Amino acid sequence: MRQYLLIIVIAGALYAPRVFAHGGELLFTPESVMQGEPFMVTVKGTDIRDVKTLTFDGKRIPVFVRNGKPTAFIGVDLSARPGKHTVKLLTLDLDRVEKKITIQARRRVTAPLGIPQKLGGNTKVAQQNLVTVLSKENGVLAKVKVTDSAWFKEAFSIPLKDLIVTDAYGYSRETGSYSIPHKGTDFRASLGTQVKAINDGVVRLSRDFTVYGKTVAIDHGGGVVSFSMHLSKLAVKEGQKVTKGELIGFSGDTGYAERPHLHLSVRLNGVSIDPMKFFALFDTKKN
Numbered sequence: 001m002r003q004y005l006l007i008i009v010i011a012g013a014l015y016a017p018r019v020f021a022h023g024g025e026l027l028f029t030p031e032s033v034m035q036g037e038p039f040m041v042t043v044k045g046t047d048i049r050d051v052k053t054l055t056f057d058g059k060r061i062p063v064f065v066r067n068g069k070p071t072a073f074i075g076v077d078l079s080a081r082p083g084k085h086t087v088k089l090l091t092l093d094l095d096r097v098e099k100k101i102t103i104q105a106r107r108r109v110t111a112p113l114g115i116p117q118k119l120g121g122n123t124k125v126a127q128q129n130l131v132t133v134l135s136k137e138n139g140v141l142a143k144v145k146v147t148d149s150a151w152f153k154e155a156f157s158i159p160l161k162d163l164i165v166t167d168a169y170g171y172s173r174e175t176g177s178y179s180i181p182h183k184g185t186d187f188r189a190s191l192g193t194q195v196k197a198i199n200d201g202v203v204r205l206s207r208d209f210t211v212y213g214k215t216v217a218i219d220h221g222g223g224v225v226s227f228s229m230h231l232s233k234l235a236v237k238e239g240q241k242v243t244k245g246e247l248i249g250f251s252g253d254t255g256y257a258e259r260p261h262l263h264l265s266v267r268l269n270g271v272s273i274d275p276m277k278f279f280a281l282f283d284t285k286k287n
């Protein structure tokens with residue numbers, strides 16, 4: 001009996017350092033993505049306290065604990081180079097783990113963009129003005145603070161009771177000589193429909209923009225920020241903590257919108273990805 005125990009102990013001792021010497025294993029959900037899509041990295045066999053850095057193409061990505069494991073969300077930019085890209089984990093023991101993910105090219109889809117009369121109609125001046133104001137507003141949104149550690153504990157959930165996509169993420173809207181990528185998803189929502197927080201977080205923006213209209217930005221932590229736009233009414237204040245499912249505003253057509261709807265953008269470490277693909281990361285029981 002003792003001999004068996006000894007063998008188990010020795011086998012365990014030989015096996016254990018080998019696991020840690022490799023610094024854990026990187027798991028990707030899903031295992032391949034298109035330009036503009038997110039993926040989740042889970043580290044198996046390493047404790048969060050042993051993680052020094054995680055990078056994607058050399059860019060540092062915050063790591064948080066999810067279901068007891070070190071986890072990170074990575075957003076692939078709409079204009080990312082198709083092909084193999086690298087995720088690297090460095091542990092405090094300076095062990096390195098690397099895994100590649102293949103990014104597929106997205107088919108380029110374009111559509112004409114009409115400018116509503118309230119924003120000047122389809123004139124050259126209105127087109128130029130739209131692009132100028134948009135870049136100014138994008139500058140404000142780019143500065144929205146996002147926390148590395150996660151405010152949330154549960155999976156992300158949808159912002160409306162019924163989720164019907166009216167305008168998908170990722171195509172380009174052409175106006176005059178300008179091309180504006182749609183970096184969010186539009187959902188059907190009649191005027192005054194309740195819009196909910198997709199997870200716990202802190203409200204970083206709750207204000208009116210010329211193009212984006214009344215907008216709520218929530219810092220969920222873990223590098224995730226959600227933006228709800230064109231709202232008719234804001235129901236939260238900047239700096240306020242919100243919980244998943246909490247009312248943050250009502251849908252509308254403020255700013256650049258032809259009719260009431262909800263535009264939702266989800267940004268992962270500064271990269272706006274397809275919100276529907278983000279929700280899909282939490283579809284399985286496992287996640």
Ligand SMILES: [Zn+2]
Pocket residue numbers: 167182184185186263264
């Ligand atoms: Zn939109």
